[in-house]
Amino acid sequence: MLNRQGRPTAAGEAESRSHETFTGNRALQQIEPLIFEIGHRESTGVDIEKPAPFKSRLGKHARQGEIGLPGLSEPEAMRHYVRLSQKNYGIDTGLFPLGSCTMKHNARLNEKVARLPGFSDVHPLQPTSTVPGALELMLELARYLMTLTGMPAVALSPKAGAHGEACGMMAIKAAIAAKGEGATRNVVLVPESAHGTNPATAALIGFSVKAVPARPDGTVAVEDVKALLGPEVAAIMLTNPNTCGIFEPEIVEIAAAMHEAGAYFYCDGANFNAIVGKARPGDLGVDAMHINLHKTFSTPHGGGGPGAGPVVLSERLAPFAPVPFIHVEGGKSRLVEHKGDAPEGNDPFGRMTAFHGQMGMYVRALAYMLSHGADGMKQASEDAVLNANYIRASLSDLMSLPFPDHPSMHEVLFDDEWLKGTGVSTLDFAKAMIDEGYHPMTVYFPLVVHGAMLIEPTESESKAALDLFVATLRDLAIATKGNDKSRFTAAPHHAPIRRLDETRAARQPVLKWEKPAPVKEAAE
Amino acid sequence: MRYLPLTDTDREDMLARIGVPDVDALFSDVPKGKLLKDPLDLPRAKGELEVERILGKMSARNTAAGAVPFFVGAGAYKHHVPATVDHLIQRSEFLTSYTPYQPEIAQGTLQYLFEFQTQIAALTGMEVANASMYDGSTGTAEAVLMAHRVTRRRKAVLSGGLHPHYTQVVETLSEMASDEVVALEADVRATEDILSQIDDSVSCVVVQSPDVFGNLRDLRPIAEKAHAHGALLIAVFTEVVSLGAVVPPGAQDADIVVGEGQSIGNALNFGGPYVGLFAAKSKYIRQMPGRLCGETVDADGRRGFVLTLSTREQHIRRDKATSNICTNSGLCVLAFTIHMTLLGQAGLSRLADVNHANAVKLADALAGVKGAEVLNESFFNEFTVKLAKPAAEVVEAMAAKGVLAGVPVSRLLPGAGLDDLLIVANTEVNTDEDRAAFVAALAEVL
Numbered sequence: 001m002l003n004r005q006g007r008p009t010a011a012g013e014a015e016s017r018s019h020e021t022f023t024g025n026r027a028l029q030q031i032e033p034l035i036f037e038i039g040h041r042e043s044t045g046v047d048i049e050k051p052a053p054f055k056s057r058l059g060k061h062a063r064q065g066e067i068g069l070p071g072l073s074e075p076e077a078m079r080h081y082v083r084l085s086q087k088n089y090g091i092d093t094g095l096f097p098l099g100s101c102t103m104k105h106n107a108r109l110n111e112k113v114a115r116l117p118g119f120s121d122v123h124p125l126q127p128t129s130t131v132p133g134a135l136e137l138m139l140e141l142a143r144y145l146m147t148l149t150g151m152p153a154v155a156l157s158p159k160a161g162a163h164g165e166a167c168g169m170m171a172i173k174a175a176i177a178a179k180g181e182g183a184t185r186n187v188v189l190v191p192e193s194a195h196g197t198n199p200a201t202a203a204l205i206g207f208s209v210k211a212v213p214a215r216p217d218g219t220v221a222v223e224d225v226k227a228l229l230g231p232e233v234a235a236i237m238l239t240n241p242n243t244c245g246i247f248e249p250e251i252v253e254i255a256a257a258m259h260e261a262g263a264y265f266y267c268d269g270a271n272f273n274a275i276v277g278k279a280r281p282g283d284l285g286v287d288a289m290h291i292n293l294h295k296t297f298s299t300p301h302g303g304g305g306p307g308a309g310p311v312v313l314s315e316r317l318a319p320f321a322p323v324p325f326i327h328v329e330g331g332k333s334r335l336v337e338h339k340g341d342a343p344e345g346n347d348p349f350g351r352m353t354a355f356h357g358q359m360g361m362y363v364r365a366l367a368y369m370l371s372h373g374a375d376g377m378k379q380a381s382e383d384a385v386l387n388a389n390y391i392r393a394s395l396s397d398l399m400s401l402p403f404p405d406h407p408s409m410h411e412v413l414f415d416d417e418w419l420k421g422t423g424v425s426t427l428d429f430a431k432a433m434i435d436e437g438y439h440p441m442t443v444y445f446p447l448v449v450h451g452a453m454l455i456e457p458t459e460s461e462s463k464a465a466l467d468l469f470v471a472t473l474r475d476l477a478i479a480t481k482g483n484d485k486s487r488f489t490a491a492p493h494h495a496p497i498r499r500l501d502e503t504r505a506a507r508q509p510v511l512k513w514e515k516p517a518p519v520k521e522a523a524e
Numbered sequence: 525m526r527y528l529p530l531t532d533t534d535r536e537d538m539l540a541r542i543g544v545p546d547v548d549a550l551f552s553d554v555p556k557g558k559l560l561k562d563p564l565d566l567p568r569a570k571g572e573l574e575v576e577r578i579l580g581k582m583s584a585r586n587t588a589a590g591a592v593p594f595f596v597g598a599g600a601y602k603h604h605v606p607a608t609v610d611h612l613i614q615r616s617e618f619l620t621s622y623t624p625y626q627p628e629i630a631q632g633t634l635q636y637l638f639e640f641q642t643q644i645a646a647l648t649g650m651e652v653a654n655a656s657m658y659d660g661s662t663g664t665a666e667a668v669l670m671a672h673r674v675t676r677r678r679k680a681v682l683s684g685g686l687h688p689h690y691t692q693v694v695e696t697l698s699e700m701a702s703d704e705v706v707a708l709e710a711d712v713r714a715t716e717d718i719l720s721q722i723d724d725s726v727s728c729v730v731v732q733s734p735d736v737f738g739n740l741r742d743l744r745p746i747a748e749k750a751h752a753h754g755a756l757l758i759a760v761f762t763e764v765v766s767l768g769a770v771v772p773p774g775a776q777d778a779d780i781v782v783g784e785g786q787s788i789g790n791a792l793n794f795g796g797p798y799v800g801l802f803a804a805k806s807k808y809i810r811q812m813p814g815r816l817c818g819e820t821v822d823a824d825g826r827r828g829f830v831l832t833l834s835t836r837e838q839h840i841r842r843d844k845a846t847s848n849i850c851t852n853s854g855l856c857v858l859a860f861t862i863h864m865t866l867l868g869q870a871g872l873s874r875l876a877d878v879n880h881a882n883a884v885k886l887a888d889a890l891a892g893v894k895g896a897e898v899l900n901e902s903f904f905n906e907f908t909v910k911l912a913k914p915a916a917e918v919v920e921a922m923a924a925k926g927v928l929a930g931v932p933v934s935r936l937l938p939g940a941g942l943d944d945l946l947i948v949a950n951t952e953v954n955t956d957e958d959r960a961a962f963v964a965a966l967a968e969v970l
Contacts, residue, residue, distance in 0.1 A: 045868070089617070130587035303623070353796070359795055373570060
């Protein structure tokens with residue numbers, strides 16, 4: 001209640017300096033214990049009526065003893081998770097320039113439509129006659145993805161980017177086996193600048209990995225690729241635009257060289273946001289490319305997932321796409337869930353996941369595509385590229401660009417040359433950005449430059465927001481040359497928590513809460 | 525376009541600062557002739573209202589589980605999720621955050637991951653759990669790879685009670701990696717002789733309980749034999765609510781436990797996104813796939829959480845990583861852990877009791893239906909019914925009567941000669957009226 005007799009507060013009363021609080025809380029920033037420290041084993045936030053007595057059919061398998069988990073009543077649970085949320089930085093909090101992650105605006109319309117009961121409350125194994133709208137949505141999403149990439153087929157089911165990579169590489173492996181070269185073609189070329197998932201994926205499905213050196217200008221040269229080609233090479237995994245934020249200028253020649261050598265071109269589509277509506281992977285000679293719906297098509301990152309990684313496939317790989325998929329013939333669509341059920345000419349390599357993939361993400365991505373339209377998606381890519389280059393132009397006098405000879409695409413890469421002799425590292429600089437209210441850029445990736453800082457603003461930022469960001473980074477950059485190093489080396493100073501001891505976490509792993517041992521009374 | 529803040533004036537000013545005449549100058553590395561001139565052949569931008577209308581129409585063509593008596597399971601289950609869960613996971617700070625690579629401004633995510641890992645360890649009776657996989661099926665394939673790393677062997681034996689789609693996911697990955705898989709025949713009555721398959725060449729045995737046909741299985745003798753031969757037991761479940769009522773795999777000496785966590789906190793979503801649960805004995809931590817959250821302290825000695833043991837992961841180890849997984853199921857984990865926190869052990873056991881009681885009621889009612897026979901000796905909330913007619917036909921006919929009756933085994937295992945079997949699930953959402961409708965429709969159809 002408003003106290004109408006109270007006196008208005010004035011700034012003058014807050015003269016004295018701050019002190020430590022008794023609670024350790026700092027107003028809106030509250031220390032929040034673990035649920036195991038506040039909950040009780042008899043508490044619950046869900047009212048469920050006890051069933052009438054019945055004869056159990058669990059046999060000898062009934063659980064003995066308790067699980068050992070506390071519950072919270074609804075108000076306690078609400079407060080616990082709201083307080084936790086307040087310790088997180090999200091896109092809705094501020095600029096989130098995490099390179100190669102495409103942290104763009106997550107429209108709430110997409111959340112709303114994904115929750116329509118016809119999408120969220122349908123079972124993957126209910127009769128297909130009861131889900132024609134779900135199949136229609138998947139076909140429509142597929143049509144958009146194929147049109148945007150200029151590719152003739154798409155496998156929707158992979159659950160995330162790395163899973164999509166695995167799917168694409170499995171299709172390549174199956175195609176090679178079908179040609180009778182399975183035993184001999186087992187090497188995959190991966191540039192040094194590649195995302196770690198690329199070599200991990202190749203290794204996962206039994207390929208050995210050979211590194212393609214990076215050119216001094218941050219690109220991959222067709223000559224270097226050709227030098228590595230031979231009858232043992234199955235494919236190249238190339239990110240385009242690459243992880244240095246550059247569109248690979250020789251990509252068409254690289255694709256041609258791969259094909260001439262009887263090998264395939266896997267394109268990592270993590271950076272597709274730079275070129276939607278501007279260039280089509282299908283026109284560049286790509287055989288397979290995953291699309292991170294959670295990057296390019298704005299499905300929420302959700303603190304680390306769920307993602308979705310549909311893979312577009314060339315004519316040569318399409319027959320090997322995994323089940324399940326929807327087959328359309330004579331205007332009728334049919335869900336193919338088994339190899340033996342595949343139409344003539346198809347030879348699915350297998351199955352990636354139990355069901356049809358990330359339907360919840362399909363709905364959101366399609367809502368994004370419908371909202372933007374062909375014109376809006378092209379504009380989004382142009383704005384993303386424009387924003388990155390604007391940041392580059394506004395900072396390159398203070399921060400060093402390792403690859404100044406190429407324009408940046410949707411992200412700009414700086415190295416730490418400009419920090420030399422300051423005593424401030426890339427990590428320190430990133431942590432100081434936290435104090436200024438920004439999420440740091442991607443740091444120390446890609447590995448091909450020293451102390452990398454990869455900034456991807458996305459198209460979601462206004463010019464005013466970018467100007468403020470640039471001004472802040474300029475202030476910080478200048479401050480690195482000054483005397484107040486602790487601004488950086490001890491940062492963050494104003495986050496909910498200070499720098500954490502990661503070495504200790506790894507050396508003495510504590511991966512779950514354990515009930516503290518009772519404190520022993522001092523010996524009498 | 526409502527999502528794009530730049531104005532045309534902004535764009536001009538920015539191009540001037542960059543020093544290029546137009547935006548296409550920034551695309552100069554795109555090879556000649558490959559830069560698109562015209563917009564692609566797709567519709568133009570639409571307002572919210574129009575998008576809602578289009579997607580609303582598509583949604584309306586589907587029969588939602590909540591709209592009919594609904595008994596479909598076999599790996600995904602219709603449960604009630606408290607309203608609190610969906611409200612909380614839509615908090616901006618959760619929904620729009622990234623993988624917690626900057627822990628100082630991601631303690632919210634990290635703390636709930638830590639709480640989640642603790643919950644999963646307790647539920648499964650295991651020592652450690654990771655921060656999730658994509659789903660139960662991909663988690664199972666990852667568990668097999670993990671067992672191969674631990675044992676340095678490359679042969680997996682899969683029970684005939686394992687969900688056939690899980691079997692296929694394991695087979696697909698194993699075939700690619702040239703690993704051996706022995707998948708036993710569909711085992712409807714849980715009578716297979718899996719023990720005789722275990723010898724010194726076997727890396728792991730994969731057994732699901734409750735299995736895809738609903739049977740509860742005794743894992744102890746399998747663990748015993750596996751361990752005697754240096755192999756691991758991988759225990760799988762697709763219905764996590766069962767852990768409220770049955771002996772957990774950890775108490776039966778399983779080495780790795782994988783489960784589908786969709787039932788708690790998450791909607792059916794036509795198959796995804798779901799959340800893979802993954803737990804193991806702590807001696808195998810360093811061979812585990814996926815992210816792990818660990819406790820540590822900050823510069824002031826205050827407790828905090830970080831992602832840890834990342835030297836197992838692809839961004840550090842590249843082709844030597846334990847898995848290629850990067851993104852996992854963050855927000856589905858949050859939904860799970862909130863729902864689980866609301867339940868607590870008290871709520872979960874109650875929920876499990878209701879599920880079991882409802883399934884028993886339906887099984888009992890089916891005893892009076894001519895041409896239908898429940899095959900299971902034991903079950904939790906799902907069982908298999910042998911019908912006098914092909915199950916797929918029965919399901920279609922019952923759907924026409926407004927009852928979604930279950931999953932015909934022929935949908936999962938076509939051509940296996942099991943066309944007369946129907947897998948039926950019952951959860952807390954099913955009422956006595958639903959069951960009466962089921963029984964009446966089935967009796968009419970048979």
